[in-house]
Amino acid sequence: MQITSVLRRAAQVNPTGTATIFADRQQSWTTLLDRVARLAGALQKLGMTEGDRVALLSLNSDRFIEYFFATVWGGGAMMPMNIRWAPAECVYALNDAGAKILLVDDAFQAVGAEIKAQVPGLETLVFCGDGETPDGMLNYEDILAVADPVPDAGRSGDDLAGIFYTGGTTGFPKGVMLSHTNFYVGGVANAHELMIRDGTIYLHAAPMFHIADLLWFMAITFVAGTHVAIPAFTPDATLQAVQAHRPSHLLLVPVMLQMVLQSPKLDETDTSSLELIAYGASPITEGVLREAFDRFPNVEFLQAFGQTELSPVATILAPDYHVFEGKKAGKLRSAGRPTRVCEIMIADDDMTELPRGEIGNICVKGPICMLGYWNKPEVTAETLRDGWVITGDAGYMDDEGFVFLMDRVKDMVISGGENVYSAEVENALSQHPAVATSAVIGIPSDQWGESVHAIVILHPEAKATPEELMAHCHTVIAGYKCPRSVEFRTDPFPLSGANKVLKTELRKPFWDGRDRQIS
């Protein structure tokens, strides 16, 4: 199984079809194939050999897609970096991975130069933007123009295809190693479950560095469809691209979907090409979903849940379960069922499967499971047991195979020996009309070990007291799960690169100087 074989096939079955559209550029599958084989040659000339890591720090573009295929075509491994990282995080990851080459675009040229000084192994910077090439960098188009196409280096199967740094919510980034097989099997299975067909047009509105968008590189190439890209998500740029290029498929994380729904441009945009909007990577509220269903009555919605370690999709909630009434209602709060290339087990800490309905660690097995963490054999051994990836998410499975997420295991509040899942408490709070959003954390309690603390953002103009909210929760969930304390804030919550609330950050002031047992 080779990532690049999918590209060759796409160029064989749809040679003149449009492969990528970006800004005022577009190219056919034949051209993309040729440029990839030449970029691979250029990277080899720059010293990329077997398994070498080539990093990229860039907004979305057609060149991102070329980079994806060219690194592995030439025998290297890709390493797309989180565009929200501070330079120090980039430096850490580049040193950890031992990357020799880094590509940066216009948005990151300054950061690139700053980083280089602190990464001794980094030999070459390539500028893949459209502006003036900065001093000390090679120009992407220049090196491509003089390079010869090279034969595929032939890496495949369990060979390393890329390192994807993750760990936004839980401290130091870890490099997830994914293989050719991970991408290949994940891609071919996702293409089916995402209802993609020959020639599907997909809009890369979410950041490409994030594996939730990156998976579409494979899925769309498997059907020789069209990749449309905008540099970065804004509701207006997204809507403009939808109108101009008529994509049928779109991935949005919930906060993006919400912004699109609130955009004043929405009503004047022709969105009739849209057939499916996939969402995931963070929880969505019923309110956003209802609004989305109303606004896009002809669009199917699909939820995907997973993590980088799973390449990344583990469960899918199919469009037919996106209903509030009827036989299939009641699953909308779940993350869906295992994809066709996953087995899922809810296990206790000894890896013993729990009965249906009991909450435990969500564990996933299948050809989409990562090779391990780069340079971290101990963490790898903790996370990958007997072929199972222990996701670190707590949840249960119902009798029909639907997985209900309760919490990150590390974000669970253990109060008086009882496990309290913050998602459940946040859910209860969200049913109060004044609450816009909330984050529930465990804070130290001499009596209970931890006690349930809620940080709440109210709707503009709305009013509520802590007592009112606590009383409301008592009408919805068991007493031991209800917040013992409530604070209000107006600033948005700190978010990870994947738009997850950084609960470590929220907990910090409370735990300063103390050890939290699960941290």
Next chain:
Amino acid sequence: MQITSVLRRAAQVNPTGTATIFADRQQSWTTLLDRVARLAGALQKLGMTEGDRVALLSLNSDRFIEYFFATVWGGGAMMPMNIRWAPAECVYALNDAGAKILLVDDAFQAVGAEIKAQVPGLETLVFCGDGETPDGMLNYEDILAVADPVPDAGRSGDDLAGIFYTGGTTGFPKGVMLSHTNFYVGGVANAHELMIRDGTIYLHAAPMFHIADLLWFMAITFVAGTHVAIPAFTPDATLQAVQAHRPSHLLLVPVMLQMVLQSPKLDETDTSSLELIAYGASPITEGVLREAFDRFPNVEFLQAFGQTELSPVATILAPDYHVFEGKKAGKLRSAGRPTRVCEIMIADDDMTELPRGEIGNICVKGPICMLGYWNKPEVTAETLRDGWVITGDAGYMDDEGFVFLMDRVKDMVISGGENVYSAEVENALSQHPAVATSAVIGIPSDQWGESVHAIVILHPEAKATPEELMAHCHTVIAGYKCPRSVEFRTDPFPLSGANKVLKTELRKPFWDGRDRQIS
């Protein structure tokens, strides 16, 4: 990648859904999973250890499906045998593969007993039919009833999953070794391209031993659909099952499709559940297709081409190319385009890729390529080169990636140094109104090496002379391709188990005592 993981997932997401329907039996995915784990235990008790071959000679049944999963669950390898074989061929294959256990049903109990005497390594016969258990055989349900479910033996990836004897058209059977990965990737990709969705109901009307039907074991299990089986194809049994169980998907080889179309029962059968009829394994005439389109206006038709060595699908002609008019017309004579998990190369004898439009060897690469031939390293080395399976079929690829089959390389006529593809000549003959079907072969010629000879079956009541047919061909194809001699016959052509015309048989009387260079 594990064949059995797909079964476990199916039981997880659709536990109470119907997995198999056969005669008056039906069972849920939960029951099937349990029976498979117990049958695996029973086979282990009978001595099946790591990689051991367990053969089966049986008509279609639900137990065939249990056998498929249980052999690999228990760590063995399956070996379903061609039900059209003579006992001598079965004996050859069983001895070649070293099978220790053989399952036989009612239809093959006598043959089973006969075979056993000639296969010294064969220790156990299991009777998987519904009649009285013959002497000297164990009963399938009895051994299952007393067996405990065993844990999955854990074989996966490149481990041998089964041996599939093939070679009907070219002499001695060869055992094609297929792996867990072959079935897994083939299944997940086919499920998408065969337009299968969650819960699809498939009717096993074609013989299960044939890999063209066997691939649906995986594809339907990937979507936790329903397997409906009839013991053996007859048009009436097929139509009856369509009406009773309302399958949406059906695979028929062309001769079966023709028989269904000619059945007097067709008009009184409710076929409204049918959505897709897949066909393949042998050429189809335009006449049959036109009749099928007329009769099933709401059904999609899809052609698959491949061979056992490719697990088995290499190309698919999608439903939208099943048209005689419009932009997509003109592809109907092709075998379609490479599936999403194949690369195809048309190569000369040195494995150099030929330009589009030139005829050469069709070579296929991808995770569906066999491990090799059992016990035949030389033939394996000839067939598998640098990861490419050399199919032995001659053909060309057009500019849009469609593959046009010309001939089995071995059935090509080499006349005066020119290659003549029998398919092209047969095609020309079929356009004469009197011709029902024809087979074109090369016969010895002192002048040309070989000369083109046509054996023709006329429509009942129709009349034509050899001269007329030869003259007709001259109006359609180049002179050197036209038959130099024509003979008429009324008996049907000898067919292989896969319904291919056995041209070796037809050539035999002409070549008796002579060497044919390509044979």
